Every structure is written in structure tokens, then in C-alpha cells.
Amino acid sequence: MKRLGLSVDYFDFDEDDPGILLNFDVVEINGGNPFYLLNAIRKTGAEGLLKRISETKLLIGISAGALILQKSISLVAGFSPEMNDGVGLPDNTALGLADIEMIPHYHRFIERFDNFEQRIANYERENRCEVLRIDDGEGVIFTDNDHYVVSKQ
Numbered sequence: 001m002k003r004l005g006l007s008v009d010y011f012d013f014d015e016d017d018p019g020i021l022l023n024f025d026v027v028e029i030n031g032g033n034p035f036y037l038l039n040a041i042r043k044t045g046a047e048g049l050l051k052r053i054s055e056t057k058l059l060i061g062i063s064a065g066a067l068i069l070q071k072s073i074s075l076v077a078g079f080s081p082e083m084n085d086g087v088g089l090p091d092n093t094a095l096g097l098a099d100i101e102m103i104p105h106y107h108r109f110i111e112r113f114d115n116f117e118q119r120i121a122n123y124e125r126e127n128r129c130e131v132l133r134i135d136d137g138e139g140v141i142f143t144d145n146d147h148y149v150v151s152k153q
Contacts, residue, residue: 001028013037018046027053031063031104034076035084038068038094047095054097063104066140070098075123075131079113100147102140106133 001008011020021027027050029037041047053059054069061069067076074092077084103109103120110116120131132140137152 001026013040013044013046018044018049021046021049021053024057026058026060028060028062029065029068031065033083033087034064034067034073034094035087035089037064038073039087039089041068041095050095051097059097066098066102066104066134068094070094070101071096072101074127075101075103075120078119078123079109079116098140098142098147100132100140101127101129102132102134104134104136106135108136 006026009024041050050059050069059069061067067073071094072092073094077092113119120133123129124131132149134140134149135151139150141148141150
């Protein structure tokens, strides 16, 4: 962000008042543990505020930050349920600001998880959805009624 000439400030859902986010034109939610991040957002009651930001400003999600913007984090729960240990998120419903599901770091996870692609295909079939496979260096841009995968190449 700084390389783009933007001023940068840091925000922590565990420490800061979410209302501060309304002061920014661009809000970027970084990665980490999607269960922890979603739980922290819920604890502060920031869901509505993030929805408003997504409608009036630029909201960017990176890795886990992108996952929590979609409808559900159930796909992640299927691969790494231990990420919810100690967090205790009661359900996998995410913020629902994006009407798609995606898996970031796609090619990094192929070797990490057995039958990775088959498990995603099963998830798609069982949940009647399409999962966008997003590699590092790619992103998804949402417009009012569509989305586009973009790449740095």
C-alpha cells in the first residue's frame, strides 16, 4: 500500500474500535487464522460496519481476510479443523459479502493435503457451488453483479 503512495495505519479487531475503519477509503483485512479473525469481528459487532464499507469504499481481503468475506469457511474447516481449536467458533458462516467461495494459495496446498483437488470437487458437488482456486499473485475483483480473477502476470 505504501508503494502505491497510500498512507497506512494498522487496526486490530481485538484492541481497536471498529468505527475507526470508517475513516479510511481502503480497508485491507490480512490473513492468518480465518476462525480467529471471524470470531474477533463477531465479538466487536463489526459485521454491519464491514458490509457498509464494502458498499461505499474499497474492502480488500487477503488470504484468511478474503475467506471471511465469503458466505462460509466450511471448506477450510474440512481441511484444517484444528484452526478452530481454542477459538471455538460455533459455526462456519462467514460475512457473506462475496457471493462466491474461494481457496487461496491453491497450488501451495496441493502437496500439503491428500486428495486436495478431489476433496474440493466433492465439496462443490455437495454444496452446489463453484470454488475459485486462487494462486498466490492472483486476486478476485468484485463489481456490482460479477467478479473477475486477475493475475500479476
